[in-house]
Amino acid sequence: MRIRYLGHSAVELADGTTNILIDPFITGNPVCPVKAEDLNPNYILVTHFHGDHVGDTVALAKRTGATVITTYDGGLDLEAQGVKTVGMALGGKRRFDFGLVRVTLAFHGHGEKGGHAAGFVVHLGNKRVYHAGDTALFSDMKLLNGVIEAPGIDVALLPIGDNFTMGPEDAAIATQWIQPKVVVPIHWGTFPMLLQDPSDFVQRVRTVGETRPVVLRPGESLEV
Numbered sequence: 001m002r003i004r005y006l007g008h009s010a011v012e013l014a015d016g017t018t019n020i021l022i023d024p025f026i027t028g029n030p031v032c033p034v035k036a037e038d039l040n041p042n043y044i045l046v047t048h049f050h051g052d053h054v055g056d057t058v059a060l061a062k063r064t065g066a067t068v069i070t071t072y073d074g075g076l077d078l079e080a081q082g083v084k085t086v087g088m089a090l091g092g093k094r095r096f097d098f099g100l101v102r103v104t105l106a107f108h109g110h111g112e113k114g115g116h117a118a119g120f121v122v123h124l125g126n127k128r129v130y131h132a133g134d135t136a137l138f139s140d141m142k143l144l145n146g147v148i149e150a151p152g153i154d155v156a157l158l159p160i161g162d163n164f165t166m167g168p169e170d171a172a173i174a175t176q177w178i179q180p181k182v183v184v185p186i187h188w189g190t191f192p193m194l195l196q197d198p199s200d201f202v203q204r205v206r207t208v209g210e211t212r213p214v215v216l217r218p219g220e221s222l223e224v
Contacts, residue, residue: 001125003155007031007218008190009053009133011157015125018042018098021066022120022131022157025055031190033219036060043096046070047118047133049077049111052190058083069101073115090116099123102149106135108165127154127224130180134159134187137170142177155224156180156211159187160201161194168196172204175211182212182224 004012009023010032021041026032029052036056044066046054054074061068061083068078068085075087088094093102100123108117119133121144130144130153146152156178159165165187166174175183183205188196198215205213214222 001127001129001224002221003129003157003184003216003224004221005184005186005216005218006034009047009131009157009159009187010055011131011186012039012041013122013124013129015098018124020045020098020122020124021060022122023047023053023055023133024057024060025052027056029055029190031218037063040064041066043098044068045101045120045122045131046074047106047120047131048108049074049113049115050109050134053134054111069096069120071103071110071115071118073113074111077113090118099125104130104132104144105138105140106133107138108134108136121149121153128152129155129157130178131157131186132159132174134165137166137174139177141174145177145179153178153180155182155184155222157184157186160185160196160198161188161190162196163193168198168201168204171201172208175205175213176208179209180211182214182222184214184216184222 072087075085102121104119
């Protein structure tokens with residue numbers, strides 16, 4: 001499976017059959033190296049409905065016919081715009097033709113219309129990828145370490161930007177709790193308020209466990 005980082009929290013997962021976009025903030029994203037019309041997802045996952053996460057969801061879904069997986073409240077708004085959606089809620093999981101999606105907690109605002117922010121665990125290509133969305137550190141992250149996701153998480157995508165989410169220090173603690181095989185920092189460097197030195201996060205991760213930290217610049221990919 002290939003994980004391609006598109007900047008901010010936008011991530012593309014692909015296994016040769018299925019293409020999944022998470023939080024497709026493409027247009028207006030100053031660090032994104034691609035255009036929305038270059039992307040052809042089968043599924044789009046939206047963690048919450050702030051503009052820098054829902055992004056190009058409606059336009060992409062209408063052009064490609066992609067199904068949008070998101071929280072129930074946000075899904076109602078997308079359906080009203082003519083988008084095919086699957087609404088889920090915190091703690092729920094559901095099987096799709098590519099694998100399974102679990103909706104996890106995220107402690108953050110949802111957007112103007114209310115509801116809950118979320119994260120996702122995506123089962124694709126026999127791998128488990130955790131996209132935390134925008135969130136603070138919270139202790140239930142420990143459950144991803146083989147309790148509700150046995151045998152554990154292969155790749156964790158964790159925000160490190162601080163101010164609106166965890167910073168590098170808390171994200172390193174989250175990594176220690178989750179114990180993924182690989183951790184990739186997201187939600188950093190997009191805007192001046194989110195400027196971070198990812199090498200600081202890398203150093204912190206290396207001191208707290210055996211997880212391999214991988215810093216992806218926008219446009220770079222990781223094969224897992």
